[in-house]
Amino acid sequence: MSPKTKQNILIPIVWFCWFFLLNIKSFADDKPIKLVLQWVPQAQFAGYYTARKLGIYEIYGIDVTIIPGGPNVSVIDCIKTGKADFGTFFLLNATKRVAQGIPLVNIAQVSRRSALMLVAKKSSSIFRPEDMNGKKIGIYKEDFSDIPLAFISNNRLDVTVVPIATGINIFLHGGTDLTNVMWYNEYHTILNCGYNADELTTFYMSDYGFNVPEDGIYCLRSTYDANPEACERFIEATMEGWLYAFQHPSEALDIIIEEMKAEHIPANLAHQQWMLARMRDIILPDGGYEFSTFLSEETYEMMGQILLKNASISTLPAYNQFYLPVGKYAEK
Amino acid sequence: MLKNRSLRFKLSAFILTGTILVAAVLFSYYYSVSRKLILESALTNARHLTMETVNSVENVFRSTAKIPENLVYVFETGVTDEKALYRFMETVVKNNTELFGSAIAFEPGAMVPGVERFAPYFYKNNGQIVYSNLSDPAYNYHLQDWYQIPKELNKPVWSEPYFDEGGGDIIMATYSVPFRWPNDGVNENKFRGIITIDISLVWLKQVFEELSIYETGYGFLLSQSGKFLVHPDPDNVMNASIFDIAELQQDEKLRELGRKMVRGQTGFMNIIEPVTGQEVYLCFAPFPSSGYSMGIVIPTAELFAGLTRLNRNVAIIAVLGLLALFGVISLISGRITEPIRRLSGATTLIGQGDFNAVLPKIDTNDEIGQLMRSFETMQIALAEYIENLKKTTADKEKIEGELRIAHDIQMSIIPRTFPPFPDRSDVDIYGILESAKAVGGDLYDFFLLDENRLGAAIGDVSGKGVPASLFMAVTRTLLRAKSMNMKNASPGKIVTSMDIDLCTENDASMFVTFFYFILNLKTGELEYCNAGHNPPFVLDEDGEITAIDTVHGFPLGVMEAEPYETGKIKIRPGTRIVLYTDGVTEAENEARELFKEKRLLETLKLMKDVQDPKEITLAVKKAVKEFTLEAEQSDDLTMLVINYLGGNYTSK
Known part of the structure; x- marks a missing residue:
């Protein structure tokens, strides 16, 4: 037994004792919780997988099953049909669903800043937003497109939008001059296709008035109402998972790689390492370990205006209906 | 450091060091050239292998590409x-x-x-x-x-x-x-x-697996984006890119390689293999139609394995060769220096005085042989020289012995018992004669002509050594003989008579300054004759000092001339007469200054109240010695002091 695995076992034991001594509510009578993630296992979800692997959920008195996402998994369908109790969504997408009448509530805004960005090759002579005029810009369809489209419209750019299903190959081949990517994901793929950062111009949406955070935890209003206390424990345990993952990145990466292999997904350590590091920048943008799951009304309104302007929604759901501050990290 | 080492050691050290230096230069040159050649040939081979692979793969891609291209043509x-x-x-x-x-x-x-x-x-x-x-x-x-x-x-x-x-x-x-x-x-x-x-690309894997690249070398294939399509590690295939590996290894060079490859460049690079951590050479080239890029990895150690083996063997041969060379040098230098060492032993013996020590036999005619013969000659010459030296020394010792005897004889012919007349109260005498050499040419003498008359003389023969001493002996003998034969003759007559005899057959042309006086002890009348001698001093009873400075003629033996006359003075009891030779006044110190009469007079002045002739004599001698100090005595030092006490002769 390696020292590391020994530690893995010791930590839950310590937590278990702590909870037992504080005589916090017993978990025996709670029903198992099912969580569905937006995408296949990757470091974007390190907190959930770490919390489960280390038994942090159990210590918080909840039994969590994770349903990995993927191209063939619809998170909203899973929640609607009751296949899952909780799901992760980008804030924008969840808002659209709620606007369509699905009674989702945000119980934790985990991501704190936008990871969305536009990347151009400097060789295309793009250095400022106005340089994009007359260029081809690759934009992922639907869920990722709202903000880039708002950016184009805000900057009154005359660009040719090339809708993209997935990947960056068209950008790499020169089929597009710009492409929208996630900081923690495709941007690194571009770097590791041999482009140096200094050969690329980056436009972080957060720098252009579109700092709309992404990943959050959602459930049906009814799920929350049935057991708000379990929701609270689920959120807090998840954030414990993130804390551990950020404090022990190599251990967290091991857990992620293991999950990826189990799902038969190519497990690229360098890429996952980058992703975990960026998730930390996104979840803890101020550094340190002060977590927050609070969604401010201001941010919500700002995001709502983008959707309204793009006509992605016709009315913005009320903030109080959309977001419920749950657990100790939401106290802001 | 080497100073105290043997010739054999020095010779070996210098030759070996030189040989090692030459060998090292040769070896380095040969090594770098071989390495370069091997690298060049490896590069050529790798390039060929790469191009062969590229061509065979390209054939497949090109012929396959023809299908849709033709389709398009038909279709359009x-x-x-x-x-x-x-x-x-x-x-x-x-x-x-x-x-x-x-x-x-x-x-x-x-x-x-x-x-x-x-x-x-x-x-x-x-x-x-x-x-x-x-x-x-x-x-x-x-x-x-x-x-x-x-x-x-x-x-x-x-x-x-x-x-x-x-x-x-x-x-x-x-x-x-x-x-x-x-x-x-x-x-x-x-x-x-x-x-x-x-199309399936499975066959590509086979193409790369069939590449034979040294022991553990391998080929790999990257997609347009740098992803591994073929790689020995299946985990990398279709998963990691070369840039991912570079990032995990933090290897900028590997990343640079990846950039070159995905840009379709061709090249040869020296990198660290990420898995094994070994240095490898990498040859890479693109597949032009697909934009994929292949690389061939050649472990440097294997590339140079032959050279390394060769180096090891060369090193072993070099070490053995140097050892053998050391042995040979040691042997030869031992052979060369062996007679020198034997010679050195023999010369040490000679140095210690054994002139018959046997020198080693050398037959050769080289420098060592010549040296040996020189030594033989030297040994013989040395032996002869020492023999001569012994003989000469013996001769010299014999002469010195004879001279000592001559000295003793010379000393024995002048009166040296003081006081000479212990039974007389009217006169006291003290004299010294210290020769500069074994025998000297100075003389003094005194004797009683009768009960009341004292004859006394001092002389200085020209020249020094044996001839002077013989001439002195003759002079003294003549003085005694003449004085005894002509008891009542005046000093002038006696001196004149002596001069005649000394001039006769004086082939050596020697001469003698001479002062002779006769003192009537009863009356104090003093008759004297000075034949070219230093004027004696008279210290009267009051301490007055006067010189008897009348000179009556040339020194004796110079020429038969006019008869010498006789001077007369009268002295009173308590007068002291000081006779001396130029050994006193011309005594030299180290600065080549003379003692001079002035100093003699000063000394005598101090002695004006001293009656004892011995005390006066020794005081003068002391003054002279204090003046000359360490300087070598150049002339005989002779003094005679007569203290005339006067009064009736009484036998004590």
């Missing part, structure tokens, strides 16, 4: 019937074994008006040709890379490799060629869709 020139199209495609897939499948995907409405997606796809499945339409809206082929990229670029494109849809581990690649119609040159020539073929 008129096949617009849907049924004919299906038949045609099925035949193509069937007849081309390397093909996995082929699709013709249309722009919306391009084939069937009003139909958004139309893409017949024929592919092989268990030996059967299967038809499917890729029109599923969820798949949305218009946004797939294989469709979108060639459309946007308006040129044929090989796709990034991917795993086949069946979820197996068959790596596939798709070649997509855009087509346009109508191609009649009249109407607008518009983009209408994409023709694709899918």
Whole structure:
């Protein structure tokens, strides 16, 4: 037994004792919780997988099953049909669903800043937003497109939008001059296709008035109402998972790689390492370990205006209906 | 450091050091040149191997690419019937074994008006040709890379490799060629869709596995984006890119290599292999049609394994050779220096006085032989010289002995018993004669002519040594003889008589300064004759000092001349007469200054109240010695002091 695995076992034991001594509510009578993630296992979800692997959920008195996402998994369908109790969504997408009448509530805004960005090759002579005029810009369809489209419209750019299903190959081949990517994901793929950062111009949406955070935890209003206390424990345990993952990145990466292999997904350590590091920048943008799951009304309104302007929604759901501050990290 | 070492050691050290230096220079040169040659030849071989592989792979890609290109040609020139199209495609897939499948995907409405997606796809499945339409809206082929990229670029494109849809581990690649119609040159020539073929890339793995690159060298293949398509580590295949590895290893050089490769460059690089951590050489070249890039990894250690073995053997031979060389040098230098060492032993003996020590026999006529003969000559000469020296020394010792005897004889002919007349109270005498050499030419003498008359003389023979001493002896003998024969003769007469005798047959032309006086002890009358001698001093009873400075003629033996006259003075009791030779006044100190009469007078002045002739004599002698100090005595030092006490002669 390696020292590391020994530690893995010791930590839950310590937590278990702590909870037992504080005589916090017993978990025996709670029903198992099912969580569905937006995408296949990757470091974007390190907190959930770490919390489960280390038994942090159990210590918080909840039994969590994770349903990995993927191209063939619809998170909203899973929640609607009751296949899952909780799901992760980008804030924008969840808002659209709620606007369509699905009674989702945000119980934790985990991501704190936008990871969305536009990347151009400097060789295309793009250095400022106005340089994009007359260029081809690759934009992922639907869920990722709202903000880039708002950016184009805000900057009154005359660009040719090339809708993209997935990947960056068209950008790499020169089929597009710009492409929208996630900081923690495709941007690194571009770097590791041999482009140096200094050969690329980056436009972080957060720098252009579109700092709309992404990943959050959602459930049906009814799920929350049935057991708000379990929701609270689920959120807090998840954030414990993130804390551990950020404090022990190599251990967290091991857990992620293991999950990826189990799902038969190519497990690229360098890429996952980058992703975990960026998730930390996104979840803890101020550094340190002060977590927050609070969604401010201001941010919500700002995001709502983008959707309204793009006509992605016709009315913005009320903030109080959309977001419920749950657990100790939401106290802001 | 080497100073105290033997010749043999020095010789060995210098020759060996020189040899090692030469060998080291030679070796370094040979090593660097060999290394360069090996590297050049390895580079050439690797380049050949790479180009061979590139060519054979390119042949497959090119010939395969011809299929859709020809299809496009056929298609653009008129096949617009849907049924004919299906038949045609099925035949193509069937007849081309390397093909996995082929699709013709249309722009919306391009084939069937009003139909958004139309893409017949024929592919092989268990030996059967299967038809499917890729029109599923969820798949949305218009946004797939294989469709979108060639459309946007308006040129044929090989796709990034991917795993086949069946979820197996068959790596596939798709070649997509855009087509346009109508191609009649009249109407607008518009983009209408994409023709694709899918091929398996499994054979590529085999191509690379068959590459023989030293022991553990290997080939690898990168996709256009740097992803590994072929690599010995299956975890990397279709998963990691060369840039991912570079990032994990934090290896900037590897990243640079990746950049060169995905840019389609050709080259040769020296990097650290990420897995083994060993230094390797890497030859890389692109597949021009697909944009993939291959690399050949040659472990440096294996590349230079032959050279390393050769080096080891050379090193062993060098060490053995140097040892042998050391032995030979040692032997030769021992041979050369051995007679020198023996000679050294013999010369040590000679040095210690054994002139008969046997010198080693050398037959050679080289420097050592010459040295040995020189030593032999020297030994003989030395022996002779020492023999002569012994004889000479013996002779000298004999002469010295004789001279000592001569000295004793000389001393014995002058009165040396003081006081000379112990029974007389009217006179006291003290004299010294210290020769500068074994025998001297000074003399003094005194004797009683009768009961009341004292005769006394002092003289200084010209020259020194034996001749002077003989002449002195003759002078003294003449003085005694003349004085005894002519008892009542005046000093002048006696001196004149002596002069005549000394001049006779004086072949050596020697002469003697001479002062002779006769003192009447009763009356104090003093008759004297000075033949060229230093004027004596008279200290009277009151301490007055006067010189008896009348000189009556030349020194004796110079020439027979006028008879010497006699001077007369009268002295009173208490007068002291000081006779001396120029050994006193001309005594030299180290600064070559003379003692002079002045100093003698000063000394005598101090002695004016001293009656004892011995005390006066020794005081003068002391003054002279204090003056001359360490300087060598150059002349005989002779003094005679007579203290005339007067009064009646009484026998004590």
